[in-house]
Amino acid sequence: MALLEVRGLNKVYRSQGRTVEAVRDLTFQVAEGELVCIVGPSGAGKTTLLKCVAGLLEPTGGSLALEGKPVVGPPPGMAVVFQEYGRSLFPWMTIEANVELPLRQKKLPRDESQRRVSDALAEVGLADVHTAFPWQLSGGMQQRVAIARAIAYQPKVLLMDEPFAAVDAQARADLEDLTRSLWSRHGVTILFVTHDIDEAVYMGQRVLILSASPTTIREELTIDLPAERDQLGTRSLRRFAELRAHVYEQIEHAKRART
Amino acid sequence: MRGWLRRAVLALALPAALLALWAIVSERSQSFFMPPLGKILATFGPTWIPRLASDVLPSVGRLAIGYVCAVLLGVGFGVALGSLPRLRALAEPVLEFFRALPPPALVPVLMLLFGVGTSMRLLVIVSGAIWPILLNTVEGVRAVDEVLSDTCRCYGITGAARLRRFVLRAASPQIVTGMRQGLSIAIILMVVSEMFASSSGLGFAIVDFQRGFSIPEMWSGIIVLGLLGYGLSLLFRAFEARVLHWYHELRRQQRGEG
Numbered sequence: 001m002a003l004l005e006v007r008g009l010n011k012v013y014r015s016q017g018r019t020v021e022a023v024r025d026l027t028f029q030v031a032e033g034e035l036v037c038i039v040g041p042s043g044a045g046k047t048t049l050l051k052c053v054a055g056l057l058e059p060t061g062g063s064l065a066l067e068g069k070p071v072v073g074p075p076p077g078m079a080v081v082f083q084e085y086g087r088s089l090f091p092w093m094t095i096e097a098n099v100e101l102p103l104r105q106k107k108l109p110r111d112e113s114q115r116r117v118s119d120a121l122a123e124v125g126l127a128d129v130h131t132a133f134p135w136q137l138s139g140g141m142q143q144r145v146a147i148a149r150a151i152a153y154q155p156k157v158l159l160m161d162e163p164f165a166a167v168d169a170q171a172r173a174d175l176e177d178l179t180r181s182l183w184s185r186h187g188v189t190i191l192f193v194t195h196d197i198d199e200a201v202y203m204g205q206r207v208l209i210l211s212a213s214p215t216t217i218r219e220e221l222t223i224d225l226p227a228e229r230d231q232l233g234t235r236s237l238r239r240f241a242e243l244r245a246h247v248y249e250q251i252e253h254a255k256r257a258r259t
Numbered sequence: 260m261r262g263w264l265r266r267a268v269l270a271l272a273l274p275a276a277l278l279a280l281w282a283i284v285s286e287r288s289q290s291f292f293m294p295p296l297g298k299i300l301a302t303f304g305p306t307w308i309p310r311l312a313s314d315v316l317p318s319v320g321r322l323a324i325g326y327v328c329a330v331l332l333g334v335g336f337g338v339a340l341g342s343l344p345r346l347r348a349l350a351e352p353v354l355e356f357f358r359a360l361p362p363p364a365l366v367p368v369l370m371l372l373f374g375v376g377t378s379m380r381l382l383v384i385v386s387g388a389i390w391p392i393l394l395n396t397v398e399g400v401r402a403v404d405e406v407l408s409d410t411c412r413c414y415g416i417t418g419a420a421r422l423r424r425f426v427l428r429a430a431s432p433q434i435v436t437g438m439r440q441g442l443s444i445a446i447i448l449m450v451v452s453e454m455f456a457s458s459s460g461l462g463f464a465i466v467d468f469q470r471g472f473s474i475p476e477m478w479s480g481i482i483v484l485g486l487l488g489y490g491l492s493l494l495f496r497a498f499e500a501r502v503l504h505w506y507h508e509l510r511r512q513q514r515g516e517g
Binding site: 051054055056073074076078079080082084087088090091092093101102104105106133135136149153 | 406409
């Protein structure tokens with residue numbers, strides 16, 4: 001059975017007589033332990049889709065289920081990493097307190113939550129900044145804190161909404177590898193939204209290519225690259241170039257179909 | 260240490276110069292209403308040491324109670340109005356009306372309703388100081404960051420924890436701004452409320468001296484008020500530095516980058 005099941009998802013924004021159909025009809029499944037990337041042209045309603053899956057937005061039509069249970073509001077086994085790292089960490093709390101806050105809310109024993117906090121921070125390579133504040137760190141490091149917070153929460157599904165779009169290229173490559181290694185180590189299911197074709201192909205086991213808005217799924221593509229990936233080797237494979245070219249073409253078609 | 264000294268000298272230079280100017284200009288003053296500074300200062304101790312318990316402390320006590328009530332009510336209603344758009348739409352015209360009333364105008368009304376005791380004076384302070392706190396809290400709560408709000412929802416941070424760890428902290432820069440304005444209004448209204456039908460307090464003492472033609476004493480009362488206001492603003496600044504440390508650092512960094 002699929003861990004996450006999205007069927008006929010539709011989202012229409014209504015405001016003062018104007019209606020905008022952002023997402024027309026999306027159906028897909030994510031199996032337990034999978035890493036699925038969603039890629040689409042800009043303005044394809046990727047964030048709308050992700051917010052619906054996260055239970056932050058109520059879909060207009062269709063159904064969503066996590067572990068067979070319908071999603072109405074944010075489900076407990078789900079964590080989200082947002083693109084705007086500067087706005088997703090609490091600036092009045094230390095790094096440590098930021099990572100710990102969801103655990104305190106879960107009413108974990110204090111020593112258990114503190115152990116999880118220091119493990120998670122060590123795993124993202126930030127063992128030495130516990131008492132710093134988020135705004136004292138670089139963008140890439142702030143996003144690492146957001147990832148540590150998600151990992152410490154031990155979710156079934158981790159949603160990532162263009163998480164590395166706002167960090168510089170080098171930090172970005174590091175964060176991609178970090179995410180892949182956390183995924184394989186923890187067996188967490190990841191749904192990764194991006195507008196970057198290379199990133200989608202590099203990261204995913206599967207890539208869902210979206211059409212332009214109103215969004216449907218244009219193609220589901222299995223990424224048959226070796227499971228062990230690294231920035232230099234994988235990206236210079238011939239198969240990587242082929243997959244990349246294929247996704248690129250599809251996105252170009254999607255863009256043209258709109259105009 | 261040297262930096263500290265320099266700042267102290269800078270901070271005290273102008274007040275010292277103004278005092279010296281006042282002392283020199285007023286030294287030969289023959290005017291009954293403008294006595295020399297020396298004479299005012301000479302009456303300071305004998306006038307205010309006995310009145311510390313009978314006038315100064317009751318005033319400060321009423322100010323403290325009134326101000327704390329204004330903060331609690333202002334922040335409480337502000338959070339409610341800021342988070343509930345329907346309630347806000349309902350209450351806004353009424354709030355605008357009450358906010359537009361000058362609080363001293365309420366003194367006669369409150370005197371009729373609540374007598375001339377402490378409760379009337381507290382109500383005057385609350386009725387004036389609450390508005391900047393309330394309105395700033397509403398704005399602060401309305402402006403909380405959407406991404407942070409979504410983050411709270413995702414991680415199940417709801418109810419009281421959301422209020423304490425997110426909403427109040429996120430709105431704290433605006434709340435503190437409102438509290439600062441509220442404090443100066445509270446001091447003004449403390450004095451005003453004591454000028455009507457009163458038998459104790461700083462405002463009463465100053466009016467009493469003026470009616471009894473004890474002019475140097477009256478002037479010394481003005482100095483007491485100034486010192487009190489200054490002391491409270493220092494206290495407030497220390498409080499602000501503690502509560503908004505993160506905000507000032509964040510702003511400084513953003514300015515540095517931009």
